[in-house]
Amino acid sequence: MNDDELISRRKKQNADRVRAYRKGKKDLGAMPSTSTVQSDEMQQLRFAYSQAQDYPVDLYYLMDLSRSMKNDKEKLSLLGDLLSETMRNITSNFRLGFGSFVDKLVMPYVSTMPKNLQSPCDGCAAPYGYINAMSLSTNSKYFTDAVRNANVSGNLDAPEGGFDAIMQAIVCKSDIGWRDQARHLLVFSTDAGFHYAGDGKKSFFDVTNSSSIKELTLGKLELFALLGGIVQPNDGLCHLDEKGTYTYSKLQDYPSISQINVKVKEHSINLIFAVTSEQIGVYEELSKHIEGSSWGKLSNDSSNVVDLVKDQYNKISSTVEMKSNASKAVDIIYKSACLGTEGDLMVTNKCDGLKVGDVVYFTAEITLKECPKDPKEWKQIFQIYPVGVSESLIVELEMICDCPCEHPGHYLYKETPDVCEGNGVLACGVCLCNTGHFGKNCECSAANSSFPEMERGCRPQNSATGPICSNRGTCDCGVCHCNKLDGGKEISGPYCECDNYTCDLNKGEMCSGPEHGRCVCGKCVCDPKYTGSACDCLLDQSPCVSPENGKICSGNGHCSCGKCICIAGGDRQYYGDFCEKCPTCPGRCAEFKDCVLCEVHERGPMLQDDISQAKCGNCSLHPIIEEGKIEANETSGEHLCSFYDDEDCLYAYVYLYDETRQLRVRAQRERECPPKIFILGIVLGVIAAIVLVGLALLMLWKMVTTIHDRREFARFEKERMMAKWDTGENPIYKQATTTFKNPTYAGK
Incomplete structure (x- = not known):
């Protein structure tokens, strides 16, 4: 077994043992459990909370x-x-x-x-x-x-x-x-x-x-x-x-x-x-x-x-909130469905709306993040408790942070002078150096750490030139000791070339946050569900599946990072969460129009005359009929359709696909028909209007002429009267008359 394998085995042997028991009487319940997990692995602890009846x-x-x-x-x-x-x-x-x-x-x-x-x-x-x-x-x-x-x-x-x-x-x-x-x-x-x-x-x-x-x-x-x-x-x-x-x-x-x-x-x-x-x-x-x-x-x-x-x-x-007093070395994540079904677990330590008799189940995921430096802290006891209630769950946590081979008496523990250059002890196949010595075999001394030949080991490829330890550490006996930083920042690598704080950011978070990935040596190592330089791209394409036809982005685009990128160009412009909307496309309105016309208004080409067959043939939309003018709710994905039938009446309906991808149709009960036109009435009305207008004009003409004649006659009478008063007889006036005699006239 080589040294690397021994070191790997030692790391994997870090574990915690968990034993839980209840402190209190009524509100908390959990089965005592004992388990062992490796460091950085998770152990689940399930318990229940119930609000006690008539609690003091x-x-x-x-x-x-x-x-x-x-x-x-x-x-x-x-x-x-x-x-x-x-x-x-x-x-x-x-x-x-x-x-x-x-x-x-x-x-x-x-x-x-x-x-x-x-x-x-x-x-x-x-x-x-x-x-x-x-x-x-x-x-x-x-x-x-x-x-x-x-x-x-x-x-x-x-x-x-x-x-x-x-x-x-x-x-x-x-x-x-x-x-x-x-x-x-x-x-x-x-x-x-x-x-x-x-x-x-x-x-x-x-x-x-x-x-x-x-x-x-x-x-x-x-x-x-x-x-x-x-x-x-x-x-x-x-x-x-x-x-x-x-x-x-x-x-x-x-x-x-x-x-x-x-x-x-x-x-x-x-x-x-x-x-x-x-x-x-x-x-x-x-x-x-x-x-x-x-x-x-x-x-x-x-x-x-x-x-x-x-x-x-x-x-x-009516509210329960779970907390713990565990040390920083232990990470606890709570999950619960609260009052929902157990399959709907969510990350939460708080549930609302509880009544007496309700039982809420919690799952505590306990993870040992790191071993405390003090061995006395490798065995801890902490409480998981509901806030404000004097009931708690006692958790005994035992951390295995070392190996038996690190202690004298084990066959892999050696203190003889022939090991580790005489400057340390061999434990689990790894040298533990005495103070003032270091190196893989304790071959280095702190007093000789500045020699040029030792500095070559602090440069990549054993180079004689270039920055030592990437200018982010010190070189001791050919080994880089990287600078220590605050705020969780770390510099690592054999030449201090790596760090965990220079990765790409997304929305202000490194690698889009711990749920998406972590920063390793300046690059994001993404969770299997994500990809991208900042782990900001979701690989799962299920959010892009259209509820209408079950296709990725309705077949009108492609899925990128969990979002649809719609086709844009030509005479069709698609948009929407699933590229399902297209103002210049017919959509499925034409497909449903004959069935809606038949099932709602009982007319159209789908209406069957044969009583032995279904009234509307193969139509099975079963639309919901609504009163008044129907409108589409575009935010919920509804599509508005309207057509004219053989009587030039407008009928309208909307359709959508719900969460279960089932087609739902709502139709307007009444058609909007144009008013009927009576031709004979219009003709008679026009004739009557013409006659009435002619009579009105004739009467107006007659009235005007009568008024004019009366005015002329009145003026004539006035002038005649004036002439009568002006006429006088001249006494010396003789009428000019001529008298003729007929000589042949016999009368006298």
């Missing part, structure tokens, strides 16, 4: 009792019985507790003037840090009395000392009365912000908003940085006296957010921030940094606190 609930109400919350305190005292009754409708095993807080009793948080330490405001009690007014109990009347008798006080700055109160309410397990097997709810009620770690040393104080500006005599500046003088960090321990008062308020700084988060996880607390609308943004962001916490909007007088607590409890209890 401990609710501790922590309230800000600065003066601005006085009305809220009075309202809460009236709602104690209702809150208890509401929670007992959810679980009969319910207990309730109450505590209040203001702030630290040092400047600049509260005024330290003697009279203000007695009563900082009208009707206010002496200020205090935190008081446990009522430990967890089933007596709701005791809760009402505790709230009613709680002291309202005042402070100077806007933020409150709520973090001190939260820490004490969490860690003082026996004083508060938290039960081991119960869901722990800590309701934090306030209308202000919070102090956190570091504020005890220095705090900024707004003088313009202070009622004690005359007492402070700090001049005319609007903002001051005042030293609180508390430099001792918060120790995360319980410091309550026999009266339930926090005694280290003046001695320790406020806890940090991370300290609160650690204690919340350690004691399985569900922290609910019940805050007014002005503070929603602050506490919403805070809840993102505290495991298992949530927030709700509190009305100005806390009148909605019962509904808020009920809603937040239902939200918390």
Whole structure:
């Protein structure tokens, strides 16, 4: 067996043994298992979670009792019985507790003037840090009395000392009365912000908003940085006296957010921030940094606190999120179908929508990423637990990070001077060199590492010129020792020519992310499902299969990296996810039109006269008939078709292929037919119109001539009358007459 084989065998012998057992009573279930896997391989651990029926609930109400919350305190005292009754409708095993807080009793948080330490405001009690007014109990009347008798006080700055109160309410397990097997709810009620770690040393104080500006005599500046003088960090321990008062308020700084988060996880607390609308943004962001916490909007007088607590409890209890406290050497990936079928596993550690009796199965894929340097850490015990529930799954992890042949007494372990040039021991066929020596056979000494002949071994092809170790390492006795980098970056290779951070990027991720590939020696080594220089190309062509005809890209293109590249050119232009759309192509509309005409409108060439045959022959579209004008939803892949029948009536329908690649047709019930034209009516109408127009013109002409004649006659009469008055007789006038006599006339 050569050295390379021995080294390979040693690497493959790295493994972890997993044995799991349950800690708790009801919510988690898993069969204990023991298994061995090689390093970088995965071991599955399957377990189940179920929400227990009538599971015990401990609710501790922590309230800000600065003066601005006085009305809220009075309202809460009236709602104690209702809150208890509401929670007992959810679980009969319910207990309730109450505590209040203001702030630290040092400047600049509260005024330290003697009279203000007695009563900082009208009707206010002496200020205090935190008081446990009522430990967890089933007596709701005791809760009402505790709230009613709680002291309202005042402070100077806007933020409150709520973090001190939260820490004490969490860690003082026996004083508060938290039960081991119960869901722990800590309701934090306030209308202000919070102090956190570091504020005890220095705090900024707004003088313009202070009622004690005359007492402070700090001049005319609007903002001051005042030293609180508390430099001792918060120790995360319980410091309550026999009266339930926090005694280290003046001695320790406020806890940090991370300290609160650690204690919340350690004691399985569900922290609910019940805050007014002005503070929603602050506490919403805070809840993102505290495991298992949530927030709700509190009305100005806390009148909605019962509904808020009920809603937040239902939200918390209907969700399960799995976490673990495993070390960085262990990688755990959770998979679950949640409430779906087991075949629909997805990578998730969180499931929603759970009800009592629902069972959710999780599969934890446990992988040993690397062996810890300290052999004492090769055997570890960690917990897998649901957030906010005091139940957990204990996992014992044993890592095999060495071989028996590395220890004295094994036949492959030799310490004789004839091995490894006398500068080391031979273990598993590999030299383990003494300090100051190195090399394959410990032949190199650190004192002789600068000789030119040794440097030749640090260049490719044993060259006498060129960069040593690619200018990214040091050469010791002909062996390159590559530079160490931070941030997960590594330089490797016999000549430090390789690295894991210069590969191609895709969407800002190296090799398109760890799910697609990894960077090895400057090139992406892709997962079998992907290819390309950045592992950005999906090899699987199933996403390109058209649901219409089952062909790749509908036969109108080719599949590249899981996406269709459609044919473009000529008189046909294809587009769509499956190249199924073509504005200049007939599509399948013509194929279905006769069957739709027959099956929907009972006419057309497919309609059979022979009653012994099917009404529409071989047609089997079975379209869905809809009222009104039909339209196509192009986003879902529907195609709109419309044609004219033998009566020049327009009929329309749409078709698509659903997820199961089944043809679906929707048709419009009514055809759109042109209105009927009555020729005789049109002719008679035209004739009548002509006659009426002629009569109208004749009457108009007659009217005009009559009016004209009457005007002429009237003018004539007028002139004649005028002539009568102008006529006169001339007395000397004689009419010009001539008298003739007929001589033959006999008469006389």
